[in-house]
Amino acid sequence: MTENIVQLKGVSKIFDETVALADMNLSIRKNEFVTLLGPSGCGKTTTLRLIGGFEQPTNGTIWFEGKDISNVPSYKRRVNTVFQRYALFSHLDVYENIAFGLRIKKLDEQTIRQKVGKMLELVNLQGFEARDVNSLSGGQQQRVAIARALVNEPEVLLLDEPLAALDLKLRREMQHELKNMQKQLGITFVFVTHDQEEALSMSDTVVVMQDGEIQQIGTPEMIYNEPTNAFVAGFIGESNIVDGIMRQDRLVDFGGARFECVDVGFERDEPVDVVVRPEDLVLIPVEQAKLTGVVRSVTFLGVHYEMIVDAADGTGWLVHSTLMEPVGTTVGLGLAPMDIHIMKKVSE
Amino acid sequence: MRKSSAMVPYLIWMALFIVIPLLLVVYYAFTVTTPEGTTWSFENFTRFFEPIYLRVLWRSLALALISTLICLLLGYPVAMIMAGNAFSRKNVIMLLFVVPMWMNFLLRTYAWLAILERNGFLNVLLSSLSLPRLNILYTNAAVILGMVYNFLPFMVLPIYSVLSKIDKGVVEAAGDLGANSVKVFTRVIFPLSLPGVVSGITMVFMPALTTFVISRLLGGGQFTLIGNLIEQQFLVVGDWGFGSAISMVMIILILLSMAIMSFFEDEDKEATLW
Numbered sequence: 001m002t003e004n005i006v007q008l009k010g011v012s013k014i015f016d017e018t019v020a021l022a023d024m025n026l027s028i029r030k031n032e033f034v035t036l037l038g039p040s041g042c043g044k045t046t047t048l049r050l051i052g053g054f055e056q057p058t059n060g061t062i063w064f065e066g067k068d069i070s071n072v073p074s075y076k077r078r079v080n081t082v083f084q085r086y087a088l089f090s091h092l093d094v095y096e097n098i099a100f101g102l103r104i105k106k107l108d109e110q111t112i113r114q115k116v117g118k119m120l121e122l123v124n125l126q127g128f129e130a131r132d133v134n135s136l137s138g139g140q141q142q143r144v145a146i147a148r149a150l151v152n153e154p155e156v157l158l159l160d161e162p163l164a165a166l167d168l169k170l171r172r173e174m175q176h177e178l179k180n181m182q183k184q185l186g187i188t189f190v191f192v193t194h195d196q197e198e199a200l201s202m203s204d205t206v207v208v209m210q211d212g213e214i215q216q217i218g219t220p221e222m223i224y225n226e227p228t229n230a231f232v233a234g235f236i237g238e239s240n241i242v243d244g245i246m247r248q249d250r251l252v253d254f255g256g257a258r259f260e261c262v263d264v265g266f267e268r269d270e271p272v273d274v275v276v277r278p279e280d281l282v283l284i285p286v287e288q289a290k291l292t293g294v295v296r297s298v299t300f301l302g303v304h305y306e307m308i309v310d311a312a313d314g315t316g317w318l319v320h321s322t323l324m325e326p327v328g329t330t331v332g333l334g335l336a337p338m339d340i341h342i343m344k345k346v347s348e
Numbered sequence: 349m350r351k352s353s354a355m356v357p358y359l360i361w362m363a364l365f366i367v368i369p370l371l372l373v374v375y376y377a378f379t380v381t382t383p384e385g386t387t388w389s390f391e392n393f394t395r396f397f398e399p400i401y402l403r404v405l406w407r408s409l410a411l412a413l414i415s416t417l418i419c420l421l422l423g424y425p426v427a428m429i430m431a432g433n434a435f436s437r438k439n440v441i442m443l444l445f446v447v448p449m450w451m452n453f454l455l456r457t458y459a460w461l462a463i464l465e466r467n468g469f470l471n472v473l474l475s476s477l478s479l480p481r482l483n484i485l486y487t488n489a490a491v492i493l494g495m496v497y498n499f500l501p502f503m504v505l506p507i508y509s510v511l512s513k514i515d516k517g518v519v520e521a522a523g524d525l526g527a528n529s530v531k532v533f534t535r536v537i538f539p540l541s542l543p544g545v546v547s548g549i550t551m552v553f554m555p556a557l558t559t560f561v562i563s564r565l566l567g568g569g570q571f572t573l574i575g576n577l578i579e580q581q582f583l584v585v586g587d588w589g590f591g592s593a594i595s596m597v598m599i600i601l602i603l604l605s606m607a608i609m610s611f612f613e614d615e616d617k618e619a620t621l622w
Contacts (some may be wrong), residue, residue: 004553015501041427052520052524053523053524054520054523054524066505073528074520074523074524075523075524075525075526075527075528076526079524080524080525081520081521081524082519083517083520083521085517087515087517087518087520087521088518088519088521088542089518089522089536091517091536091539091540091542099524099526100522100525100527100535103535104525104526104527104531105526148521148525149524151527152525152526348491
């Protein structure tokens with residue numbers, strides 16, 4: 001499991017004058033489901049295109065199973081791609097679209113029929129062989145695109161926001177199906193998305209990117225619970241991010257009070273970002289609370305209420321709670337030391 | 349109601365300039381006028397199937413086919429270069445093709461006359477380089493040259509318009525699936541560009557088949573093409589019946605080739621230029 005299949009070593013990519021990727025180092029292990037997550041323009045698609053061979057790195061090298069493939073053209077790489085807009089061959093029917101790669105390899109007709117048949121079954125499109133790809137729905141086109149890539153039995157499957165064009169319900173279904181396929185086939189998936197929920201629910205490893213740089217690499221749990229900086233915290237789920245000052249190890253000032261926390265290794269009186277998840281804030285009686293405020297708004301979201309509580313210093317705290325207090329009430333906010341996440345300020 | 353009344357001018361236009369002339373052609377083709385009067389007859393058609401006229405038809409078809417093929421072989425790469433290029437260079441190439449079309453067709457063809465003449469521009473250039481002179485004026489080669497020159501833009505533009513609409517992702521996908529650049533072309537780009545090729549062939553073949561100006565100027569009148577034959581019947585011989593019959597044969601030929609072409613074209617209608 002620990003064998004690296006794809007490695008990017010010091011890879012940067014510059015388009016004209018814009019830096020799309022800056023000195024990226026990334027190792028992807030065999031059979032891993034890796035998600036590159038970030039806002040648009042963060043370099044995630046560029047990373048995928050570099051692995052696929054559609055772009056050449058400006059600097060650095062790309063390795064595949066221990067070999068430098070930086071200068072190997074895409075048609076010789078043992079990776080296949082599911083493109084964002086599917087890029088199906090509109091002059092071919094469903095069967096021939098899926099068979100395309102096999103025909104290039106000059107396999108015999110019987111093998112092709114067998115392999116394509118197996119793929120059609122995998123993506124649940126039996127009976128669609130002779131259909132014109134333009135007559136298919138988005139979800140079906142997407143399945144053809146996946147089958148067309150997977151039929152070549154790639155070592156690595158690259159997926160560039162494959163679910164972006166689908167509606168929510170179909171998207172959920174496809175998330176499950178993709179995850180199942182990945183487990184079933186034992187292929188490494190590199191998945192690009194800007195949807196944090198998608199990233200968390202599907203991946204073994206999430207790579208959070210911003211401005212062409214990796215912000216954090218880790219399991220979904222690590223990324224969510226221990227974000228390394230305010231950007232990751234803000235991008236993954238909802239967060240309260242406020243300014244604080246680290247007084248000493250395990251002691252931080254913010255919101256006009258001093259709190260115990262679990263973080264160490266900061267300078268004395270160092271300005272820091274304090275991150276608190278809205279679900280970690282609990283409503284407590286005012287007299288017991290270090291942090292108090294007035295409820296500005298209450299929104300019912302099904303499982304919980306979302307409240308914004310204005311503190312005296314002007315901070316609007318986002319609180320998720322199954323309990324609620326009406327607008328205008330003064331409430332106390334409690335939080336446990338381990339729910340306070342201290343992050344170094346990112347120097348702009 | 350308003351819609352149908354708005355159509356009246358067009359209906360009149362079509363009747364005056366399309367339907368009535370066509371009916372006249374049909375009338376003349378099927379009638380023979382003798383001093384005794386006008387009678388219905390197939391004579392004009394049977395006359396056309398004499399060897400001398402069939403040879404003219406054959407030569408016209410052959411020259412038109414050769415010109416179309418040359419246009420395709422020259423035009424496709426040009427269209428590809430244009431479709432693959434950065435915006436500025438694309439416009440320059442496009443302009444090179446379109447600017448001559450702003451000039452009168454006759455003038456352009458006369459210009460070739462000046463170039464190809466015995467003491468024309470080409471031969472002056474060749475002899476100044478001490479190369480042998482080239483006397484291709486008034487040969488089949490000159491006629492084909494004239495056709496290719498005049499009709500090449502009609503091949504380039506429809507192919508270009510289809511090629512430029514091909515999603516780059518599809519090309520990348522083919523590469524991703526293991527196709528090298530030759531296979532990407534033969535299996536993806538060319539099949540996807542077929543509607544443009546078909547419409548280019550149609551737009552070159554038809555005027556090439558019916559031209560009479562090019563063959564008269566550059567062929568020196570020694571090579572009668574079907575277009576010249578029709579022109580002669582109307583303007584020189586005055587046999588409107590026979591001229592009409594040949595015209596009808598041409599119309600049928602053109603409809604036939606359009607039918608064949610549309611068979612290849614299937615549903616991609618946006619490809620055509622008209």
